[in-house]
Amino acid sequence: xxxxxxxxxxxxxxxxxxxxxxxxxxxxxxxxxxxxxxxxxxxxxxxxxxxxxxxxxxxxxxxxxxxxxxxxxxxxxxxxxxxxxxxxxxxxxxxxxxxxxxxxxxxxxxxxxxx
Amino acid sequence: xxxxxxxxxxxxxxxxxxxxxxxxxxxxxxxxxxxxxxxxxxxxxxxxxxxxxxxxxxxxxxxxxxxxxxxxxxxxxxxxxxxxxxxxxxxxxxxxxxxxxxxxxxxxxxxx
Numbered sequence: 282x283x284x285x286x287x288x289x290x291x292x293x294x295x296x297x298x299x300x301x302x303x304x305x306x307x308x309x310x311x312x313x314x315x316x317x318x319x320x321x322x323x324x325x326x327x328x329x330x331x332x333x334x335x336x337x338x339x340x341x342x343x344x345x346x347x348x349x350x351x352x353x354x355x356x357x358x359x360x361x362x363x364x365x366x367x368x369x370x371x372x373x374x375x376x377x378x379x380x381x382x383x384x385x386x387x388x389x390x391x392x393x394x395x396x
Numbered sequence: 397x398x399x400x401x402x403x404x405x406x407x408x409x410x411x412x413x414x415x416x417x418x419x420x421x422x423x424x425x426x427x428x429x430x431x432x433x434x435x436x437x438x439x440x441x442x443x444x445x446x447x448x449x450x451x452x453x454x455x456x457x458x459x460x461x462x463x464x465x466x467x468x469x470x471x472x473x474x475x476x477x478x479x480x481x482x483x484x485x486x487x488x489x490x491x492x493x494x495x496x497x498x499x500x501x502x503x504x505x506x507x508x
Binding site: 285312314316321322323324325326329331336337340372374384385386387388389390 | 430437438439440441442445481483492494495496497498499500501
């Protein structure tokens, strides 16, 4: 596809369960970002990958959150022992190179609901 | 990255120009001004960015004041599809600074 693809589009899970959210960036984009958006708020940065490595994970809220990008393309955001406060839309973005003065392309997000 | 201030909401009549202001009084010399918008249930979409000079593309124009402490995004002929939350973001292109810091944005409603 032409854009950033995120799956699933919606995920409902029980408190305490483990979830994985997937992001397929635009082909050839080396930089990949995860953001989280709570209701009524703007997106908040979680983590940035350049290639396979996490270059900046300063936005991850705690050690229950982890993300990987093993082959420098698809990325998975993993959340352990989910809590109700983790409910949000998780957005993935990619850019051709590190942002510099260029733009990021966002997916439509995964809406996570923890019940 | 410098903080930005935007009005919470604005209305604009369809077909008219929509002018969205943004204050960034603490902006530094190398920081760019970016605009993204987010239509309901979609991810943010890049609109335009600039450093000092005014910029125009197929979507919008960006007017940055000479002192760079504020800017205005102009949608020249607003349509109903322009109804969205518009985010003004200030960001330096320094190596390793890859974050976009979104505020709460301006909710723009285009009135038929």
